[in-house]
Structures are given as structure tokens and as C-alpha cells.
Amino acid sequence: MSFAGVYSLDTVTLVLLCAVAVLIIAYFRNGSQSHVELNFPPGPTPLPIIGNLHLLDLKKSHLTLMELSEKYGPIFTIKLGMLKAVVLVGYETIKDALINHPDQFAGRAHIPIFEELTQGxxxxxxxxxxxxxxxxxxxxxxRDFGMGKKTIEDKIIEEAHFLIKMFESHKGQEFNPAIELSAAVGNIICSILFGDRFDYDDQTFIILVKAINESAKLSGSPMIQLYNAVPILGFLYRSKKKLWKNQNLIWQFTKDFITKNYQTLDANNPRSFIDVFMLKQQQESGNPNTYFHKNNLVFTVADLFGAGMETTSTTLRWAMLLMMKYPQIQEKVHDEITTVIGSERFPRTEDRKNLPYTNAVIHEIQRFANIVPLNVMHSTTEDLNFKGYFFPKGTPVIPLLTSVLYDKTQWETPNDFNPSNFLDAEGKFVKRDAFTPFSMGPRACAGQSLARMELFLFFTILIQRFRFQVPPNVTNLELSSDVGFTLIPKYQNVCAVYR
Ligand code: HEM
Incomplete structure (x- = not known):
């Protein structure tokens, strides 16, 4: 090998190295400059293809986003694979966006899995x-079917009778209440959507309930988060197939119900949400641009079925867990209920104002459980300047609910379970602005008054009748959560001892 040869090889290597270095520098400069050029919020430097995914603990993305906000502030950019999103952190920032700019932040981000499953x-x-x-x-x-009114209150109380029977049947022994709670809550939304409830041993219903619970878990799983970030790898993900299977079950159930009920539809006597929709569909049949078509019917019912069941029953599971963890709080709630209502009559919603401690505990359960930690991703509906940054139309936005429910500037002890967060010095219930488990603004939960009524009635009725105890083999009751679209308690078994 000649000296010249060595020299020329080194030169080639050097040139190649320089080229790679220039490309890397250009890439990183571009990555961070693109924020600056568009006056986008700051954020961690993204890597090719995966963006910032390597920084996230996909099992607890909400916690990593909270940590990142300590470095980058209350508005920062995060690149989830191909998806560049803005994260909003803290009560003041999120309120400013969702309440003061309601229309501009009311879009939904294009999240591959949900786009595929719902087709818009x-x-x-x-x-x-x-x-x-x-x-x-x-x-x-x-509302017409009683959401927030006495009609639905009666249905919840009727359903509570069935739930009590199921809980009683375990005779104080350890059991997992997940399916029974989901079925009870599911029956309330079913009575509105389909005009009927289902028995807890109706296999078709139980299969649906399980499918919805499984989908809630899968749609927030690390695999599906990866799919959303890099959708071209979709064929690799088994979870996606399961989600489709579950979604098909719900659609088929709804479609069969529609077909069966269409023949007996009576404009003077609509029996259910589906009947009212079908009547509206008939009214608008001459309008080629109508939104009242079969696809919107099937998908709206599926949304309500899913959103209406999983969230509320998961909150009730947290309620039981927290009452087992803090037996003195459970006893205080029970004492208040029996003092104000007694142990015979079932609680009604009008009792809430006379049960300040119980009311505070229910609010604290929702705050602490933080079951929709990332919120549902929004997007901007137009170009917009917000707090010194420019967000082009269609920017995906994460109004991080964890950062409101655990905001240090709003709560004295954000990390502790503490009903005093909702009580004044005299023990009266106090409303708190940062209590936002249902989010804020025009996109906030569409079923919140139903959810609040269900939580209050199911919780008070169960605590009135049962003492929830930690199963004997459990020495240290864990409060950690399992990964999913909603935060589900990892440990779930209870002993419900009839009082
Ligand atoms: C404890 C129970 C519940 C919690 C914590 C909860 C929470 C939420 C949250 C955080 C959102 C997203 C809001 C946003 O994008 O800013 C949402 C949306 C929604 N929720 Fe709930 N929810 C609950 C129960 C229910 C129930 C019982 C129903 C139905 C009857 C329901 C129906 C919906 C619907 C349809 C949406 C979508 C609203 C839209 O995009 O305009 N939810 N919920």
C-alpha cells in the first residue's frame, strides 16, 4: 500500500465523515429550527423517525410529559414519531386554551388508530x-332520556339493587368487581341507547362489556402508541387486530339492534336514543348533505357505549380501592350517610347537598384517580397565536389533564389522597376550579352530568350497604395503575362485607 493510497483512503473517509456530520447537524438544526422558524414552542430535539419517543416511558407517558414540562415550560413541543404535538401544562395554560379560545382548540388530532376505527x-x-x-x-x-334528571336517577337506583345482589352473593369473600361494575354502569347507558338493560349473565352483553374494557386498555398500550407514532409498521401489531375485532362486535350489536327496531319505529313513542336518531334520519332523508346517516348513528352509539361505561366503572373501582386503603375515611363517609339518610332508604341526588364529606371524597377520588391522564388529543381548527407562539391550523394539542389535577399551584397536597381539598374549615363542600376530570371547553365530556350522578348514587349506595375490606392475603395495598387509554387500578380485588 503506497503512501498516496493511504492518503487518498483517509481523505475519502474524512469526506464521508464530514458529509455524515453535516447531515446530522443539518437534521438536528432543522429539527430544532423548525420550531423557531414557525415560532413553535420549544421541546426536546427529535431523532429521525422516532422523534422523542425514546424519552417517553410509554407505560406512563403522562408522567414523562410532566417531567419534560419542568425543563421546557408549560407549553412545549413533543414529536411522537411522525406526529408533532404541542403539550399544554397546568390549570392556567389549559384554561386559557380551552376556555378563552374555545373554537380554535376544538378540533381532534389525526390519531391513526382512532381515525381508522372511527373513520371520522x-x-x-x-x-x-x-x-x-x-x-x-x-x-x-x-337529556330527553333523563340524563341529569329523576328518570335516570330511578334507573340507577333500580340497577343498584342488582349490583347489591351480585356483591352480596360473594358473602364477604375476595372477588374482582370489574365486570359487575362495568355491567351495572353499562346498563345505564344501554337503557338510554337501546331502551333496555341486560342481565349480568347475558353472555352477549358480557362479551361486549369485556370487549370495551379490553379496548380501553389496548388503545393506550405501548404497542398502539408506537403504531400511532409510526403507522407504516401497523402490520406488526397484534393489538390492532384485537381492537378491530372488539370494535366489530360493538358495531354488529348496534346494527342488529337497528335492523330489529326499525320495523317497529313509532314517531309518537321513541323508545331509545337509537329510535330518536332513526326518526331524525327519516326527517332528513331528502337532504343529500345530512349528517344523520347510518354511519354516524352506529359510531355515535359505539362512542357513547365505550365512553359511557369504561370511565365511570373504572372510577368506581378506584373508589373501592381507595376506601379499602383509607378505612377511616370510608367509616366517616358511612357515618355521614347513615346519620343523614339512615340505612334503609337509598340515597338520592338531592341528598348530595347534605353530605359534604361524602361529596368531597367522591371529588377527591376523581381527582386522585386521574383516569384520563393525557386527555383526548385536541387540534387547532385555524392558524393561531397563543401565548407568544404560532400554531398552524391542524396542530395536535395535548391538554395534559394530569397537570391540572395534580397542579402544585392549585392543590395543597396534590400527590396525597386528601378529601380536605374539597372542604373548607367548617367542613362545608367547596368547588374547585381545577377539578377537571371531564376536561374543559366545548369538547369537554358530553356525558359528565350522567357520570356524576352515577358516581354519586352507586358510591353512596354501596358504602351504605357494604364495608370494603382489603383481602386477607394482601399486606400492602398498592395504588399503582395499569397502562391503558384510561388509568386502571393494577390491584382490583375486594371483600365486600354486608353491614
Ligand atoms: C367518570 C366518568 C367520565 C370521565 C372521567 C370522562 C372524561 C372525559 C374526557 C377527559 C373527555 C375528553 C374531553 C376533551 O377532549 O377535552 C371525554 C369525552 C367524552 N365523553 Fe366522557 N367521561 C366520563 C364519562 C362519560 C359518560 C358517562 C359518557 C356518555 C354518556 C361520556 C361521553 C363522552 C363523549 C361522547 C366524549 C367526546 C366529547 C367530544 O369529543 O365532543 N363520558 N370524557
Missing amino acids: FGIAFSTGESWRQMRRFTISTL
Whole structure:
């Protein structure tokens, strides 16, 4: 090998190294400059393809985002694979966005898995005029069927009888209440959607309940988060197939119900949400641009079924766990209920104002459990300047609910379970602005008044009748959560001892 040869090889290597270095520098400069050029919020430097995914603990993304906000502030950019999103942190920032700029932040981000599963129909993942009409129709029809009123209160109390029987049947022995709670809560939304409840041993119903619970878990799993970040690798993910299978079950159930009920539809006597939708569909049949078509019907029902069941029953599971963990708080709630209502009559919603401690405990359960930690991703509906940054139309936005429910500037002891967060010095219940488990603004939970009524009635009725105890083999009751779209308690078994 000649000296010249060595020299020329070194030169080639050097040139190649320089080229790679220039490309890397250009890439990183581009990555961070693109924020600056568009006046985008700051954020960690993204890697090719995966963006910032390597920084996230995909089992607890909400916690990593909280940590990142300590470095980058209350508004920062995060690159989830191909998806560049803005994270909003803290009560003040999120309120400013969702309340003071309601329309601009009311879009939904294009999240691959939800786009595929919903195709832009329904309410939870739709946008624009279709979303507006579905949301308006849904809220007014839920109200007509008693949401927030006595009609639905009676249904919840009737359902509580069945639930009590199921709990009693375990005779104080350890059991997992997940399916029974989901079935009870599911029956309330079913009575509105389908006009009927189902028995807890109805296999079709139980299969649906399990499918919804499984989908809630899978849709927030690390695999599906990876799929959302890098969708071209979709064929690799088994979880995606399961999600499709579960979604198909719900669609088929709804479609069969529609077919069966269409023949007996009576404009003077609508029996269910589905009947009212079908009547509206008939009214609008001459309008080629109507949003009241079969796809929106099936997907809206699926959204309500899913959103209406999983969230509320998961909160009740947290309620039981927390009452077992803090038996003195459970006893105080029980004492208040028996002093104000007694142990015979079932609690009613009008009792809430006379049960300040119980009311505070229910609020604290929702705050502490933080069951939708990341919120559902929003997007901007137009170009917008917000707090010194420029967000182009369609920017995905994560209004991080964890950062409100655990905001150090709003709560004295954010990390502890502490009902005093909702009580004044005299023990009276106090409302707190940062209590936002249902989010804020025009996209906030469409079923919150139903959820609040269910939580209050199921919780007080169960505590009135049962003492929840830690199973004997458990020495240290864990409060950690399992990964999913919602935060589900990892440990779930209870002993429900009839009082
Ligand atoms: C404890 C129970 C519940 C919690 C914590 C909860 C929480 C939430 C949250 C955080 C959102 C996203 C809001 C946003 O994007 O800013 C949401 C949306 C939604 N929730 Fe709930 N929810 C609960 C129960 C229910 C129930 C019982 C129903 C139905 C009857 C329901 C129906 C919906 C619907 C349809 C949406 C989508 C709204 C839209 O995109 O316009 N939820 N919920």
C-alpha cells in the first residue's frame, strides 16, 4: 500500500465523515429550527423517525410529559414519531386554551388508530360540522332520556339493587368487581341507547362489556402508541387486530339492534336514543348533505357505549380501592350517610347537598384517580397565536389533564389522597376550579352530568350497604395503575362485607 493510497483512503473517509456530520447537524438544526422558524414552542430535539419517543416511558407517558414540562415550560413541543404535538401544562395554560379560545382548540388530532376505527364518524373523534351536529343531538337526546334528571336517577337506583345482589352473593369473600361494575354502569347507558338493560349473565352483553374494557386498555398500550407514532409498521401489531375485532362486535350489536327496531319505529313513542336518531334520519332523508346517516348513528352509539361505561366503572373501582386503603375515611363517609339518610332508604341526588364529606371524597377520588391522564388529543381548527407562539391550523394539542389535577399551584397536597381539598374549615363542600376530570371547553365530556350522578348514587349506595375490606392475603395495598387509554387500578380485588 503506497503512501498516496493511504492518503487518498483517509481523505475519502474524512469526506464521508464530514458529509455524515453535516447531515446530522443539518437534521438536528432543522429539527430544532423548525420550531423557531414557525415560532413553535420549544421541546426536546427529535431523532429521525422516532422523534422523542425514546424519552417517553410509554407505560406512563403522562408522567414523562410532566417531567419534560419542568425543563421546557408549560407549553412545549413533543414529536411522537411522525406526529408533532404541542403539550399544554397546568390549570392556567389549559384554561386559557380551552376556555378563552374555545373554537380554535376544538378540533381532534389525526390519531391513526382512532381515525381508522372511527373513520371520522360519531362524536368523540369527529371534527367540524359533523362533530357539532352529533354533539348537539347527543346531549339534547341524552337529556330527553333523563340524563341529569329523576328518570335516570330511578334507573340507577333500580340497577343498584342488582349490583347489591351480585356483591352480596360473594358473602364477604375476595372477588374482582370489574365486570359487575362495568355491567351495572353499562346498563345505564344501554337503557338510554337501546331502551333496555341486560342481565349480568347475558353472555352477549358480557362479551361486549369485556370487549370495551379490553379496548380501553389496548388503545393506550405501548404497542398502539408506537403504531400511532409510526403507522407504516401497523402490520406488526397484534393489538390492532384485537381492537378491530372488539370494535366489530360493538358495531354488529348496534346494527342488529337497528335492523330489529326499525320495523317497529313509532314517531309518537321513541323508545331509545337509537329510535330518536332513526326518526331524525327519516326527517332528513331528502337532504343529500345530512349528517344523520347510518354511519354516524352506529359510531355515535359505539362512542357513547365505550365512553359511557369504561370511565365511570373504572372510577368506581378506584373508589373501592381507595376506601379499602383509607378505612377511616370510608367509616366517616358511612357515618355521614347513615346519620343523614339512615340505612334503609337509598340515597338520592338531592341528598348530595347534605353530605359534604361524602361529596368531597367522591371529588377527591376523581381527582386522585386521574383516569384520563393525557386527555383526548385536541387540534387547532385555524392558524393561531397563543401565548407568544404560532400554531398552524391542524396542530395536535395535548391538554395534559394530569397537570391540572395534580397542579402544585392549585392543590395543597396534590400527590396525597386528601378529601380536605374539597372542604373548607367548617367542613362545608367547596368547588374547585381545577377539578377537571371531564376536561374543559366545548369538547369537554358530553356525558359528565350522567357520570356524576352515577358516581354519586352507586358510591353512596354501596358504602351504605357494604364495608370494603382489603383481602386477607394482601399486606400492602398498592395504588399503582395499569397502562391503558384510561388509568386502571393494577390491584382490583375486594371483600365486600354486608353491614
Ligand atoms: C367518570 C366518568 C367520565 C370521565 C372521567 C370522562 C372524561 C372525559 C374526557 C377527559 C373527555 C375528553 C374531553 C376533551 O377532549 O377535552 C371525554 C369525552 C367524552 N365523553 Fe366522557 N367521561 C366520563 C364519562 C362519560 C359518560 C358517562 C359518557 C356518555 C354518556 C361520556 C361521553 C363522552 C363523549 C361522547 C366524549 C367526546 C366529547 C367530544 O369529543 O365532543 N363520558 N370524557
